[in-house]
Amino acid sequence: MTCGRAALFALALFAAPAAQAVTINPVYSLSMLGGQYFYGGQQGALTGNFSALAAPAMRLNDEWDLFPTFTASYQGTKQVVDLVGAGTLFQEQMDCGAGLKPVYTPGWRHWKLKPSYGFRSEFLKETKDENWGQGLFDYRRHDFGVEAEYVYRDPFSLRAAADYSMTSFPNYSSLESKAAFELQGKALARELVGDKILDSNAILFTLAANAPWRKAVVEFSYSLLAQGFPNQHVVDETGNLVDPLRSDIGHILGAGVKTHVPLRRRWGEEIKMAASFDAAYILNTSNQNNYDALRMQYQSGYYDYSELRLSPAARFMIGNPDRPVTVGLSTAFWLRSYPNRMTQNSAGAYQPENLSSKSWMLSASVSRPIATRVKVLFNFQYGAAYSNQKYESFYKYSYSAVNYLFGVSYDY
Amino acid sequence: MHSFPSSIFLAFICAAVFHVEAFAGASIEQVAGSSISYASAGTGEFTAVLRVPKPMKPGDRIRTGPDSSAVVVFDDGSKAVIGATSDFTLEEHTGEQISMNLVMGVLRNWVSKIPRRRFKVKTPTAVCSVRGTEFKVQVYFDGRTLVDLYKGLLGVSDSQGKEFTLRPGERLELGSQGVLGPPHRVKVYTTAPPPTALQARARREVGLDMSKEDVLCAAARELKLAEYQQGKALVDVNGYRVRLEEYVFRPQADQFKLVVLNERESRFDYFYYLGTFNKALPTDLSSALRQMNGTLDAPPDYWLTSFETGRSNTQDSLLEKAQNGHLVDVNNNGVPDDAVAWFFDSGKDQYVDAMGRSVYQTLFDKYGFYVNGILKYGWTGANLQTYTNKTDATVNDPFTGAALARPVPVEHTVSTIFPDATQLHQQVYESFGDGTSITWDNYIIDNEGKVGSVSDFDGVTTGAGFKQKILGWNYEQVVTATEFQGRKIDLVVEPKILIQTGLMK
Numbered sequence: 001m002t003c004g005r006a007a008l009f010a011l012a013l014f015a016a017p018a019a020q021a022v023t024i025n026p027v028y029s030l031s032m033l034g035g036q037y038f039y040g041g042q043q044g045a046l047t048g049n050f051s052a053l054a055a056p057a058m059r060l061n062d063e064w065d066l067f068p069t070f071t072a073s074y075q076g077t078k079q080v081v082d083l084v085g086a087g088t089l090f091q092e093q094m095d096c097g098a099g100l101k102p103v104y105t106p107g108w109r110h111w112k113l114k115p116s117y118g119f120r121s122e123f124l125k126e127t128k129d130e131n132w133g134q135g136l137f138d139y140r141r142h143d144f145g146v147e148a149e150y151v152y153r154d155p156f157s158l159r160a161a162a163d164y165s166m167t168s169f170p171n172y173s174s175l176e177s178k179a180a181f182e183l184q185g186k187a188l189a190r191e192l193v194g195d196k197i198l199d200s201n202a203i204l205f206t207l208a209a210n211a212p213w214r215k216a217v218v219e220f221s222y223s224l225l226a227q228g229f230p231n232q233h234v235v236d237e238t239g240n241l242v243d244p245l246r247s248d249i250g251h252i253l254g255a256g257v258k259t260h261v262p263l264r265r266r267w268g269e270e271i272k273m274a275a276s277f278d279a280a281y282i283l284n285t286s287n288q289n290n291y292d293a294l295r296m297q298y299q300s301g302y303y304d305y306s307e308l309r310l311s312p313a314a315r316f317m318i319g320n321p322d323r324p325v326t327v328g329l330s331t332a333f334w335l336r337s338y339p340n341r342m343t344q345n346s347a348g349a350y351q352p353e354n355l356s357s358k359s360w361m362l363s364a365s366v367s368r369p370i371a372t373r374v375k376v377l378f379n380f381q382y383g384a385a386y387s388n389q390k391y392e393s394f395y396k397y398s399y400s401a402v403n404y405l406f407g408v409s410y411d412y
Numbered sequence: 413m414h415s416f417p418s419s420i421f422l423a424f425i426c427a428a429v430f431h432v433e434a435f436a437g438a439s440i441e442q443v444a445g446s447s448i449s450y451a452s453a454g455t456g457e458f459t460a461v462l463r464v465p466k467p468m469k470p471g472d473r474i475r476t477g478p479d480s481s482a483v484v485v486f487d488d489g490s491k492a493v494i495g496a497t498s499d500f501t502l503e504e505h506t507g508e509q510i511s512m513n514l515v516m517g518v519l520r521n522w523v524s525k526i527p528r529r530r531f532k533v534k535t536p537t538a539v540c541s542v543r544g545t546e547f548k549v550q551v552y553f554d555g556r557t558l559v560d561l562y563k564g565l566l567g568v569s570d571s572q573g574k575e576f577t578l579r580p581g582e583r584l585e586l587g588s589q590g591v592l593g594p595p596h597r598v599k600v601y602t603t604a605p606p607p608t609a610l611q612a613r614a615r616r617e618v619g620l621d622m623s624k625e626d627v628l629c630a631a632a633r634e635l636k637l638a639e640y641q642q643g644k645a646l647v648d649v650n651g652y653r654v655r656l657e658e659y660v661f662r663p664q665a666d667q668f669k670l671v672v673l674n675e676r677e678s679r680f681d682y683f684y685y686l687g688t689f690n691k692a693l694p695t696d697l698s699s700a701l702r703q704m705n706g707t708l709d710a711p712p713d714y715w716l717t718s719f720e721t722g723r724s725n726t727q728d729s730l731l732e733k734a735q736n737g738h739l740v741d742v743n744n745n746g747v748p749d750d751a752v753a754w755f756f757d758s759g760k761d762q763y764v765d766a767m768g769r770s771v772y773q774t775l776f777d778k779y780g781f782y783v784n785g786i787l788k789y790g791w792t793g794a795n796l797q798t799y800t801n802k803t804d805a806t807v808n809d810p811f812t813g814a815a816l817a818r819p820v821p822v823e824h825t826v827s828t829i830f831p832d833a834t835q836l837h838q839q840v841y842e843s844f845g846d847g848t849s850i851t852w853d854n855y856i857i858d859n860e861g862k863v864g865s866v867s868d869f870d871g872v873t874t875g876a877g878f879k880q881k882i883l884g885w886n887y888e889q890v891v892t893a894t895e896f897q898g899r900k901i902d903l904v905v906e907p908k909i910l911i912q913t914g915l916m917k
Contacts, residue, residue, distance in 0.1 A: 025610040027618070057614035065610065067617045097625075101617055110463070118621070122632070127653040129677045136645060136653060137636045141628060147620075153462050154443075159620070165628055169635075175657040175673040179682065188671050188684060190661045198635050204627060212446065215479075223627055238695055239660040252627060284634075290642070293658040293670055294906050296698035303638065322601040347762065347883035348906070373604045393858075393886055393906065394643035412604075 023059040033407030047076030095122040114147040161206040192241040194231030216259035225250040239291040246288040254280040272317040282307040301340035328365040344391035357387035439465040441609035447477025520548040522605035647861035665692040706773035736777035747798040784895040821845020836864040848894035855888040
């Protein structure tokens with residue numbers, strides 16, 4: 001289903017009850033930004049970023065709400081946390097999504113039941129010869145889910161959710177699966193080779209809780225993501241493909257705290273601060289291995305990794321509360337290690353040390369309302385990554401990048 | 413894809429068309445903070461507001477504590493935000509009038525313009541009356557009232573019954589004895605009314621969905637990341653996508669086949685190397701492969717008895733074959749010309765000094781190089797100890813012995829140039845005795861497809877030092893030949909494969 005069809009499908013669903021005098025309160029967000037990306041002494045062209053959200057929320061009756069959502073975005077200026085691989089400066093990204101979430105709230109308890117359907121399509125132009133819709137890593141995803149939420153009183157809530165998603169990369173087929181021919185009539189491809197090897201099905205279980213704690217709100221979450229790759233067979237120590245299919249299990253443990261400091265008067269201006277600190281630990285395991293054909297190096301559990309993420313942030317609202325200047329400062333730190341992936345020296349030779357990387361990002365932003373619902377904003381990001389991987393023929397593991405964006409946003 | 417922009421636009425338009433609000437009565441739509449209590453008309457008994465929306469009737473009362481607030485929405489879309497430390501009562505709610513009383517605190521109002529319906533706020537010292545406007549009322553502990561008008565017109569009566577009309581940006585201060593001064597200008601900004609409870613819930617659900625979206629998007633990003641890290645997606649010298657896959661398999665116990673596949677939007681090129689060894693290969697190929705290019709000082713356990721390489725664009729081909737391989741110590745075979753001075757150690761991925769040491773390499777008694785199936789040069793021999801003793805194949809195929817359709821003159825010249833002295837682009841021109849030729853354009857490129865410059869290699873463009881350096885780069889080889897009739901074979905590979913297999917000398 002294309003993005004457009006999904007949008008029309010969701011529209012048709014909500015248009016019918018709308019005719020029966022339901023309450024519809026739309027939510028819109030729109031941002032239009034321009035900026036540049038700098039990497040390795042080069043600067044990208046001045047381009048724009050755009051994002052839009054429309055959610056015509058509907059109250060069907062006392063028990064049922066319906067939340068259709070439509071999202072679209074275009075990114076011409078890369079973020080500093082985006083991958084630094086091929087075509088670093090030149091990369092455009094566009095995505096669109098649609099979702100439909102009925103929310104059932106029985107009158108006798110604080111429970112909500114939320115079945116949902118979502119569709120997302122992402123498009124990439126990373127090289128000169130990729131047109132929209134033909135990007136190698138374009139993907140589409142459908143997901144179906146159900147969530148039960150217990151909301152005693154905001155912000156106290158408990159959530160448990162299960163989602164099933166299907167992700168396909170329509171333009172990606174393994175080259176090996178296309179290599180049926182051969183110069184001398186002998187096989188070029190291995191047995192069991194799959195074509196759509198990146199396509200996957202996933203089940204995501206989520207447990208989350210929010211609760212007030214003193215003057216703050218604390219959040220905890222745990223997610224389990226089980227991914228299966230129906231077309232990707234496991235590589236064995238001889239480089240051959242064997243029967244088992246690739247399956248990955250990811251565990252994500254998150255905790256965070258958010259607080260607001262009441263208005264104070266400093267330096268003649270009213271200042272309000274909102275601060276947050278989030279931490280997450282990710283553990284991914286996979287039965288897939290890797291065989292480096294050029295160096296004849298086999299590595300089991302190649303995709304296993306663990307990652308620690310820490311992200312403190314603060315936001316200061318300065319001046320008249322009706323039209324404050326908001327200054328945001330945030331930083332993020334990621335530490336990732338691959339327990340079964342060896343490093344390579346600059347020539348590609350494998351070394352006994354395991355691969356690890358550290359990344360951090362600093363972001364500063366300033367925004368100010370210029371009219372009702374309209375803000376101007378400026379954002380600056382600096383990102384840097386360091387790794388003990390010295391082989392960078394294909395991918396930069398150690399780098400720094402900068403971007404800035406400025407523009408307007410609208411929220412309704 | 414073509415339907416995406418119009419469909420999304422339609423969705424936005426439809427969402428705008430259905431921008432409808434239809435409330436029945438008044439209700440508390442949102443609460444923020446921990447101390448908000450509510451008393452039904454006539455009871456005087458306050459309880460916490462645990463659930464919204466909560467319908468309100470005339471006489472119902474709301475109290476807020478510090479850092480708490482509540483939003484009341486009326487059936488005409490008017491909204492009132494009750495600020496911190498406030499005491500609010502809904503007095504009347506009819507088709508003609510909405511009236512409320514603020515004993516203390518802050519009340520900010522966004523009033524819908526409805527004909528014949530008056531919106532009234534009473535305080536201990538003032539009465540504000542309006543149709544369609546945005547204003548704020550603050551009542552202090554001593555009953556003093558501050559009224560700010562953001563837009564529209566506002567009628568204010570003081571305790572003496574005296575009436576004033578406020579204009580946008582004006583403030584009026586009132587006490588128990590009447591106004592404390594004439595309206596005066598203050599700096600005010602209109603703001604958007606607070607979202608409805610439904611809008612707030614929609615934003616919350618969008619936020620929750622984002623968390624899920626982040627997890628699933630990150631999973632997709634990881635797949636892409638792995639493709640880049642493994643070099644399966646590259647950009648060539650012209651900025652075009654090159655896909656690269658490399659893998660090995662074993663057609664027989666003593667064989668391995670390495671395959672390199674390249675794909676671009678309109679072409680598919682591939683390279684393969686099939687090696688046959690003197691005995692069955694071990695599970696870990698690396699130990700055998702390390703010896704493939706020969707060994708220093710001692711004979712290898714594994715050596716090639718034959719090999720075959722192929723390059724093709726699926727239409728044209730270059731094929732190189734060799735058979736009857738056997739070991740020879742080329743540094744001690746009495747022929748100084750083929751002695752190896754610098755030896756590539758595959759285990760260490762570096763060149764080592766081999767002068768004065770034994771270097772065991774495989775020499776082949778049969779060899780042929782073919783372009784589109786036509787032999788360009790080849791040889792035969794019997795247990796060759798040096799290639800200076802080979803017999804050039806000029807009239808018979810070196811492998812089958814079959815007579816060639818056309819004799820191959822022995823003449824074979826090779827010339828090398830660098831078209832741009834500052835760039836690592838080498839052009840090798842081979843001409844054959846039959847009047848045909850092959851041109852090899854070899855580029856050293858970085859991970860973004862940019863051709864390396866001589867300065868990147870400190871000015872070194874040949875020899876062991878050069879080969880050592882290019883191991884950290886990528887190698888693009890573009891081959892054209894007379895037989896290709898303008899077509900080409902264009903391959904991007906890691907240089908190691910060419911060095912290891914002896915294809916880069």
